Amino acid sequence: MTATTTSKSHTSIRTRFAPSPTGYLHIGGLRTALYSFLFARHHDGGFYLRIEDTDRSRYVAGAEEKLQESLKWAGLTWDNPEIIFQSQHLSIYKKYAEQLVSEKKAYPCFCSPEELDSMRKEQQAKKMAPKYDRRCLHLSPQEVKQKIVTGEAHVIRFLIPNEEIVQVEYTDAIRGKVGFRTELLDDQVILKSDGFPTYHLASVIDDHVMQISHVIRGEEWLPSTPKHILLYRAFGWEVPVFAHLPLLLNPDRSKLSKRQGDVAVEDYVQKGYLKEAILNFVALLGWNPGKGSEKEIFSLEELVKNFSLEQVNKAGAIFDIKRLDWMNGEYIKRMPIDELYKKVQPWMSKYPEVGEEYWKRVLAIEQDRLDRLDQIGEKNPFLFVDPEYNSTLLRWKDMDDKILREMLEKAHAMIQNIPKENWDREKLGEIFLAEAGERRGEFLWPLRVSLTGAKQSPPPQDIAWVIGKEATLKRIHIAILLIS
RNA sequence: GCCGCGUUCGUCUAGCCCGGUCAGGACGCCAGGUUCUCAUCCUGGAAAUCAUGGGUUCGAAUCCCAUACGCGGUACCA
Numbered sequence: 001m002t003a004t005t006t007s008k009s010h011t012s013i014r015t016r017f018a019p020s021p022t023g024y025l026h027i028g029g030l031r032t033a034l035y036s037f038l039f040a041r042h043h044d045g046g047f048y049l050r051i052e053d054t055d056r057s058r059y060v061a062g063a064e065e066k067l068q069e070s071l072k073w074a075g076l077t078w079d080n081p082e083i084i085f086q087s088q089h090l091s092i093y094k095k096y097a098e099q100l101v102s103e104k105k106a107y108p109c110f111c112s113p114e115e116l117d118s119m120r121k122e123q124q125a126k127k128m129a130p131k132y133d134r135r136c137l138h139l140s141p142q143e144v145k146q147k148i149v150t151g152e153a154h155v156i157r158f159l160i161p162n163e164e165i166v167q168v169e170y171t172d173a174i175r176g177k178v179g180f181r182t183e184l185l186d187d188q189v190i191l192k193s194d195g196f197p198t199y200h201l202a203s204v205i206d207d208h209v210m211q212i213s214h215v216i217r218g219e220e221w222l223p224s225t226p227k228h229i230l231l232y233r234a235f236g237w238e239v240p241v242f243a244h245l246p247l248l249l250n251p252d253r254s255k256l257s258k259r260q261g262d263v264a265v266e267d268y269v270q271k272g273y274l275k276e277a278i279l280n281f282v283a284l285l286g287w288n289p290g291k292g293s294e295k296e297i298f299s300l301e302e303l304v305k306n307f308s309l310e311q312v313n314k315a316g317a318i319f320d321i322k323r324l325d326w327m328n329g330e331y332i333k334r335m336p337i338d339e340l341y342k343k344v345q346p347w348m349s350k351y352p353e354v355g356e357e358y359w360k361r362v363l364a365i366e367q368d369r370l371d372r373l374d375q376i377g378e379k380n381p382f383l384f385v386d387p388e389y390n391s392t393l394l395r396w397k398d399m400d401d402k403i404l405r406e407m408l409e410k411a412h413a414m415i416q417n418i419p420k421e422n423w424d425r426e427k428l429g430e431i432f433l434a435e436a437g438e439r440r441g442e443f444l445w446p447l448r449v450s451l452t453g454a455k456q457s458p459p460p461q462d463i464a465w466v467i468g469k470e471a472t473l474k475r476i477h478i479a480i481l482l483i484s
Numbered sequence: 485g486c487c488g489c490g491u492u493c494g495u496c497u498a499g500c501c502c503g504g505u506c507a508g509g510a511c512g513c514c515a516g517g518u519u520c521u522c523a524u525c526c527u528g529g530a531a532a533u534c535a536u537g538g539g540u541u542c543g544a545a546u547c548c549c550a551u552a553c554g555c556g557g558u559a560c561c562a
Contacts, residue, residue, distance in 0.1 A: 020562050055561055113560070120559095129486045130558065155560050175489070176501095184487055184558090192560040199562050223488055223557040246490080253554065281496090284510090288497055294509045296496095313497080316555070320495045323511045333524080368524040379522085396520070436520085444520040456522040 013045025014213045017071075017078070018203065020052040021063030024264035025070035027319070028218065028248040028256055031282045035245060036216040037076045038283070038307035048210060049078035052203065053087045054196045070265040074275050075300060084210070086202045093197035096205055096235070097156045097190055105161070105234045106190060109136040110147055110154045132157065132187045156191035158200070160230060168226035173214065173243035173309040180226040188227050200224060204231045207240055216243045216309075219316075243309050246286050247316040256319055272347065272373030274335075277328040279303070285317040297330060325371040332370045337363055347374050351384050358466070364425065365462040380457065383466055386475060387453025391482040396445035401483050404446055408483075410435070411447045412476045415469060423469060428461040450479030 017033040019025070025033075040047040049071070051064055064083070071078070086093075100106035109132070111119075120130040137159065139147075147154065162182035169179040190201035197205075207215055222244045232239045248256040256263055262271070268278055280298050289295065289306040298306070332340065340363050341356065348359065362383050366376060377384065394404055414435045422431070436443040448460040451472065457463065464472040 018562095022562085052562065058561065109560090116559085124485075127485055153560095178488080180488075186558075189560050194560075196560085198560070203562095218556095219489070220556055220562085244489085247555075249555085251495085255555075284496065286496090290498070292498065292508080294498080296510055315490050317497090318495060320511075323496060326511055366523090369522080441520045446520090448520065452521095454521085458522070459520080 012211075012213065013040055013043040014048065014211055015040040015045065015216055016048040016050055016207070016210060016212050017076075018050040018052050018206075018217075019067055020055065020058070021060055021067060022058065023060040023063045023066065024266055025067050026256075026263050027265055027268070027278075027282065028263070030070070030074060030265050030278070031248065031285060032216065032218055032245055033071060033076050034074070034279060034283060034303075035287070035307070035309075035312070036214075038303050039214060039216060039243075039309060041304045042307045045213070046079045047076075048080045048084070048212075050084040050206060050210070051086065052199060053085055054199065054202050056087075056194065056196065066266070070269075073269065074265070074279060084206065086197070086206065089206075090195055090197070092209075093191065093201055093205060094195065097197070097201060100158065100190075100234060101156060103234075104159070106156050106158050107137050108144060108148070108154045109157045109187075109189070110139075110152050111136060112153075129184060130186075131184075134187060137187075153193045155189045155193050157187040158190045158227070158231060158234070160185045160187055160227070161234075165230070168229055170225065170229055170239070170242060172222075172225075173216075173241050174246075174312045175222075175244060175314055178222070178225070180223075182226070182230070185227060185230075188224075190231075200227055200231065204228050204235075204237075208232070208235070208237045212240050214241045214243060214309075216245065219244045219247050243312070246313055248285060249316045249318045251318055251320075253316070253318065261319070261321070270374075272375065273324065273328050274331045274343065274373070276300070277324065277331045280331075281324045281327045283307075285319065286313045287311055288313075297327075329371045332373070333368055335367075337367070340367065344373050344376050347376055351377050354384065361425075361466040365458045365466060369458075380452075382452040382454065382457070382463070386471075386478070387451070389449065389453030391479075393453070393455065394446045394449045394479055394483065396441045399442055399446075403442060405480060405483050407439075407443050407446050408450060408476055408480050411443065411450075412473060412480070415464065415472055415476070418469065420469070423465065425462065425465045428465050429459070432459075432461040432464075446479070447476070450476050 015036040017029075017036050019029050019033075037047045039045075049068075051067070053059070053064075064085075068083070097106060101108065116132070119133060123130045136157070160182055162185065165182050167179055167181055169177060172178050188200050189198055191197055225242055225244070229239055250256055250260040252260070262268060265278070269275075276299065279300060280303075283298065283303050284296070287307070288311055290311045335343070337360050341360050344359075344363065362377065362380075366380065369379065370376065381387075394408075396404075414431065418428070418431060422428070432444065432447075433440075444460055448457060448463070451460055451463040451467070467475075
């Protein structure tokens with residue numbers, strides 16, 4: 001017979017993000033969380049957080065806190081006030097494992113890791129698929145009892161019902177029909193010898209208990225999904241809808257890894273990427289609203305409104321940092337200065353203290369030039385200290401020193417005559433351009449260099465506006481002295 | 485090895501389910517415009533024989549089959 005599981009309509013949509021605490025939130029994990037969040041919110045459903053901390057050997061202190069911190073930072077709020085830690089529910093998993101044993105749907109296995117290892121090697125030598133040979137399944141009840149009484153270490157294995165069921169099929173919300181033959185499925189360990197459950201048991205039980213309607217997870221789980229479905233069936237539980245997301249890839253198409261760049265969300269935060277940009281970027285890595293939409297910039301609300309699993313791609317997507325930079329720049333450009341000022345705080349300390357008003361002027365002229373927040377001030381050091389430069393740089397094309405001096409003196413006089421109330425960005429621009437008249441290059445280039453000492457910089461009126469009348473006059477004066 | 489999943493411009497993708505627009509958009513790149521320089525902004529351009537080979541059809545990126553390549557899984561890790 002064939003066990004076919006079809007998705008049915010759920011009255012209430014509930015999804016979850018279930019990371020294991022490895023120390024930080026992986027950018028791929030962020031996308032998985034985002035998609036789960038978006039799907040749930042789109043359907044007015046619940047989104048929950050669960051920590052899969054069933055591997056004691058990989059315990060990392062403080063990892064859960066970091067995970068929560070990153071999720072909160074991103075604005076992916078979960079609905080359970082008490083986060084679920086699997087390590088705190090050991091007795092539940094044990095109870096269900098024992099239930100399966102008593103129903104002969106699972107069995108204790110006393111094989112040692114070494115024994116299993118040599119068995120696998122033998123199978124591989126014979127070019128067979130490595131698979132547990134069920135030697136412990138054939139132990140007599142007395143033998144089992146004896147071993148347990150003497151306290152022999154053992155695990156519980158799920159007995160794949162491959163005699164009754166030859167094929168497990170289900171419809172993945174992203175990939176469509178997927179099928180596996182049960183004879184190829186291994187009798188998975190569901191309870192380890194230390195009493196902890198494996199992922200397979202714990203996630204099935206918890207997803208059932210939490211009434212999760214849609215299990216949205218990475219593609220790496222696709223091959224173990226038939227085992228999970230068989231577990232649901234063994235318990236007599238309703239099977240949730242599965243949706244397996246494509247992987248995030250390195251530029252060389254391997255699975256996104258630390259080796260080839262940053263993978264932790266916090267790394268991107270530190271580099272000055274905005275959460276709106278990261279979310280937007282990551283959302284579009286494998287999803288698109290379709291229907292001919294050419295929209296690229298989406299707020300979280302818009303993502304919620306437009307998201308659907310049907311539009312999620314099947315193929316992995318390369319994480320292209322250039323596109324992220326562009327998108328981050330888009331968000332920076334759209335941001336009100338007051339907000340930008342707040343966001344930029346962590347990177348201000350490497351510059352002299354110039355005060356809030358001054359910083360806001362700096363940001364106003366840098367806003368269109370930034371890709372990342374950590375770039376503030378980077379290209380414009382002259383906004384904070386007097387420039388040093390070679391006086392030949394003051395010359396516009398092949399102008400001679402006489403004209404140069406004339407132009408700078410003209411600029412000096414012009415600025416001296418500007419009243420305080422006209423010292424704003426727009427008015428300065430008008431005044432500077434009017435004074436330049438037809439001789440823009442001759443007038444503006446030396447002026448700009450005198451203020452910046454740079455070949456490339458924002459326009460002189462913007463620099464003047466930022467540094468103020470006094471500093472502007474001083475810098476022009478210095479330039480004039482430099483010529484002779 | 486075996487099992488599974490995937491494959492449209494360099495990259496992210498639309499289109500595929502319901503065969504018939506020069507295969508559309510964005511990033512990046514190139515050129516031009518605006519401009520004292522840079523950035524922004526605007527305009528234009530190059531860029532995919534829709535992995536390959538068969539088939540079905542008057543007609544296929546779209547439907548079917550095979551092959552190749554890539555990736556994932558094959559743990560008392562998740």
